[in-house]
Amino acid sequence: xxxxxxxxxxxxxxxxxxxxxxxxxxxxxxxxxxxxxxxxxxxxxxxxxxxxxxxxxxxxxxxxxxxxxxxxxxxxxxxxxxxxxxxxxxxxxxxxxxxxxxxxxxxxxxxxxxxxxxxxxxxxxxxxxxxxxxxxxxxxxxxxxxxxxxxxxxxxxxxxxxxxxxxxxxxxxxxxxxxxxxxxxxxxxxxxxxxxxxxxxxxxxxxxxxxxxxxxxxxxxxxxxxxxxxxxxxxxxxxxxxxxxxxxxxxxxxxxxxxxxxxxxxxxxxxxxxx
Amino acid sequence: xxxxxxxxxxxxxxxxxxxxxxxxxxxxxxxxxxxxxxxxxxxxxxxxxxxxxxxxxxxxxxxxxxxxxxxxxxxxxxxxxxxxxxxxxxxxxxxxxxxxxxxxxxxxxxxxxxxxxxxxxxxxxxxxxxxxxxxxxxxxxxxxxxxxxxxxxxxxxxxxxxxxxxxxxxxxxxxxxxxxxxxxxxxxxxxxxxxxxxxxxxxxxxxxxxxxxxxxxxxxxxxxxxxxxxxxxxxxxxxxxxxxxxxxxxxxxxxxxxxxxxxxxxxxxxxxxxxxxxxxxxxxxxxxxxxxxxxxxxxx
Numbered sequence: 233x234x235x236x237x238x239x240x241x242x243x244x245x246x247x248x249x250x251x252x253x254x255x256x257x258x259x260x261x262x263x264x265x266x267x268x269x270x271x272x273x274x275x276x277x278x279x280x281x282x283x284x285x286x287x288x289x290x291x292x293x294x295x296x297x298x299x300x301x302x303x304x305x306x307x308x309x310x311x312x313x314x315x316x317x318x319x320x321x322x323x324x325x326x327x328x329x330x331x332x333x334x335x336x337x338x339x340x341x342x343x344x345x346x347x348x349x350x351x352x353x354x355x356x357x358x359x360x361x362x363x364x365x366x367x368x369x370x371x372x373x374x375x376x377x378x379x380x381x382x383x384x385x386x387x388x389x390x391x392x393x394x395x396x397x398x399x400x401x402x403x404x405x406x407x408x409x410x411x412x413x414x415x416x417x418x419x420x421x422x423x424x425x426x427x428x429x430x431x432x433x434x435x436x437x438x439x440x441x442x443x444x445x446x447x448x449x450x451x452x453x454x455x456x457x458x459x460x461x462x463x464x465x466x467x468x469x470x471x472x473x474x475x476x477x478x479x480x481x482x483x484x485x486x487x488x489x490x491x492x493x494x495x496x497x498x499x500x501x502x503x504x505x506x507x
Numbered sequence: 508x509x510x511x512x513x514x515x516x517x518x519x520x521x522x523x524x525x526x527x528x529x530x531x532x533x534x535x536x537x538x539x540x541x542x543x544x545x546x547x548x549x550x551x552x553x554x555x556x557x558x559x560x561x562x563x564x565x566x567x568x569x570x571x572x573x574x575x576x577x578x579x580x581x582x583x584x585x586x587x588x589x590x591x592x593x594x595x596x597x598x599x600x601x602x603x604x605x606x607x608x609x610x611x612x613x614x615x616x617x618x619x620x621x622x623x624x625x626x627x628x629x630x631x632x633x634x635x636x637x638x639x640x641x642x643x644x645x646x647x648x649x650x651x652x653x654x655x656x657x658x659x660x661x662x663x664x665x666x667x668x669x670x671x672x673x674x675x676x677x678x679x680x681x682x683x684x685x686x687x688x689x690x691x692x693x694x695x696x697x698x699x700x701x702x703x704x705x706x707x708x709x710x711x712x713x714x715x716x717x718x719x720x721x722x723x724x725x726x727x728x729x730x731x732x733x734x735x736x737x738x739x740x741x742x743x744x745x746x747x748x749x750x751x752x753x754x755x756x757x758x759x760x761x762x763x764x765x766x767x768x769x770x771x772x773x774x775x776x777x778x779x780x781x782x783x784x785x786x787x788x789x790x791x792x793x794x795x796x797x798x799x800x801x802x803x804x805x806x807x
Contacts, residue, residue: 238612239612239613240613242610242612242615243612243613243614243615243618245607246607246608246612246614246615246618246619247618249604249607249618250618250621250622253622253625253681253684253685254621254622254624256633256636256637256640256681257624257636259636259639259640259647260632260636263639271645272644272645274645274650275650276645276647276650314532318528318529318532319529321524321525321526321528321529322525322526322528322529322530324525325522325525325526326526328522329522337526337530339798340530340533341533342794342797342798343791343794344533344537344538345794346738346742346790346791346793346794346797347537347541347787347790348741348742348744348763348786348787348790349742349744350742350744350763350764350766350767351544351763351766351767351782351783351786351787351790352537352540352541352544352783353767353770353771354544354547354766354767354770354776354779354780354783355540355541355543355544355547355780355783356536356540357770357771357776358543358547358552358557358776359539359540359543361557361558362557362558362560375536376536378532378536379532379533379535379536379537380537382529382532382533383533386529410516411516411518411521412516412521415521433627436627439629440628440629440630440631440632441629442629442630442631442744442745442748443744443745443748443767446748447767447770447771457629458629458630458631458745461631461632461635461749462631462748462749465635465638465749467752472639472642475635475639476635476636476639478635479632479635479636482629482632483628483629483632486627486628486629487624487627487628490623490624490627491621491624494617494620494621494623495616495617495620497620497623497627498616498619498620498623498689501623501689
């Protein structure tokens with residue numbers, strides 16, 4: 233009885249912590265639904281007087297969000313394909329063996345993971361402009377973001393492969409499978425969940441990518457939603473309800489995907505990130 | 508030819524191709540730019556020589572010019588303040604929450620997981636939301652602080668040179684707390700329960716247990732979390748772009764934003780490369796500390 237009461241008290245405190253922590257998100261949704269005058273009310277209203285649901289359609293139209301989100305989608309999908317395509321096999325080999333060379337490769341990969349994008353963009357931009365990649369700016373961004381995301385992906389997925397028992401693969405080899413056959417039909421299916429969750433994380437990161445797109449893509453028609461949001465927020469803007477509506481449209485799909493996959497993402501992170 | 512094919516399908520060649528493809532890609536788009544960056548920092552690079560492969564070498568001139576800029580030391584100081592306060596704040600809040608959620612009550616795992624939404628949101632969206640929360644006249648943070656009696660008059664977070672850096676730090680603490688908490692939770696869960704029970708039987712109170720058991724046993728996790736924090740904080744760019752743009756008057760500018768500004772606002776790629784090189788070596792140093800602190804964990 234008392235133990236139950238303690239449990240629910242703790243749960244109550246936890247909910248309060250979560251509400252305080254997630255207040256900024258709530259504030260985004262509420263502000264988006266307020267009218268242009270209500271957002272400047274003193275004291276601020278915490279529930280909109282007359283929710284203005286039309287704001288989303290309006291902002292979508294006026295800011296041309298379809299185009300921006302499409303570009304974000306292109307960049308995120310391209311990044312996910314390159315990163316998962318090249319990174320999965322690499323992670324598999326790095327998990328399979330234990331020797332000095334593997335340690336060296338892991339160390340190099342870790343070193344590349346920590347390079348800040350805002351510092352790497354200078355040489356990437358100059359190099360890309362010299363080999364003509366700036367003519368296909370979205371592709372250039374995909375390459376740059378993939379290089380940034382791959383080390384993280386490899387480290388997460390390697391942890392997944394480490395959890396696959398080596399005996400299963402050996403048994404498949406004894407049964408006459410080739411290495412390719414054993415990898416494709418035994419190891420990969422067993423590691424599927426970890427690979428998928430990591431790929432989704434990479435997708436989410438690339439969907440919100442900013443610094444490479446901002447620097448490389450000059451043509452407004454090819455820019456992703458992050459750059460569009462940045463352009464929307466001028467220094468003296470007063471359209472905060474519209475900006476928050478933009479942010480809402482941009483972030484809600486990501487939040488929905490996160491809530492659905494929350495447990496898997498957290499499990500994947502906690503097993504992989506520290507190892 | 509046949510032997511090579513066989514090796515690819517069924518031998519060492521398979522491993523080499525899988526690792527090689529990724530490593531070559533990384534070398535082309537990460538390693539090579541890194542080396543190119545170092546090279547550029549010793550060259551004269553302007554709009555005219557941008558497309559040329561052979562540019563005049565100027566030795567250490569770019570670094571000298573950088574050091575002689577009046578903004579250099581203030582920006583470096585800002586970087587130090589930004590990094591220390593962000594990591595300190597994220598760690599303190601994250602560790603307290605991790606300790607709390609470690610009490611393992613109904614629903615603790617689910618609610619703890621919800622905190623991570625801050626981490627999956629695009630940086631620009633986080634920046635936009637906090638930009639509005641931190642607004643001077645109509646910002647909701649000022650409203651809360653005034654009602655709680657903490658401040659008497661409104662703070663113009665983004666436009667007051669005394670507060671602009673703090674506007675970004677507060678946002679960054681919010682952004683990074685969840686990730687810190689999750690990693691620290693993993694470390695806490697790894698401490699065996701019976702150690703605590705033994706200490707409790709010996710009469711150790713909660714604070715003594717924290718100091719003599721939890722913190723020492725968490726040493727490698729804390730080391731990893733702090734160095735990861737350092738790495739992530741030095742990568743933070745989006746929040747600066749969304750909230751203050753480094754201003755006013757460089758009061759909230761930090762090295763990683765400045766490097767981008769030099770290259771893409773002033774088109775001074777050589778100086779941008781010079782500051783990037785300096786910072787990259789610093790980040791790599793942090794990464795080596797990180798690898799060392801998790802060494803036994805890397806080896807599994």
